[in-house]
Amino acid sequence: MAVSVQAKAHLLGDDFVEATERALAAGQPGQVSDAELERVMTAAVRLYAAKAETDKPPAHPITPSAVTPTDIVVTVSDLIRAAGMNLWDLSMWFNRKKS
Numbered sequence: 001m002a003v004s005v006q007a008k009a010h011l012l013g014d015d016f017v018e019a020t021e022r023a024l025a026a027g028q029p030g031q032v033s034d035a036e037l038e039r040v041m042t043a044a045v046r047l048y049a050a051k052a053e054t055d056k057p058p059a060h061p062i063t064p065s066a067v068t069p070t071d072i073v074v075t076v077s078d079l080i081r082a083a084g085m086n087l088w089d090l091s092m093w094f095n096r097k098k099s
Contacts, residue, residue, distance in 0.1 A: 016032075016036075016040055019031070020032055045079070048061050
């Protein structure tokens with residue numbers, strides 16, 4: 001029986017989440033390589049942005065109860081810097097109307 005693309009994506013997501021949870025529980029975030037994290041983050045950001053621009057955008061990009069405000073600010077700040085942007089650039093997009 002062939003496994004659908006959606007089922008394969010779910011299984012791959014589970015593998016990454018499980019590896020991440022093990023690394024964090026052990027206090028060893030280095031167990032997930034920087035290269036793998038970059039690869040997954042890049043793919044997730046691109047996919048979220050594509051879905052956000054559709055007629056049915058995702059309800060939330062994260063599970064709010066699973067992350068702290070510090071987690072969010074650290075990640076967003078580093079994403080902005082990595083893209084060569086600044087807060088002024090962000091302010092132009094922040095208040096735009098969603099379709």
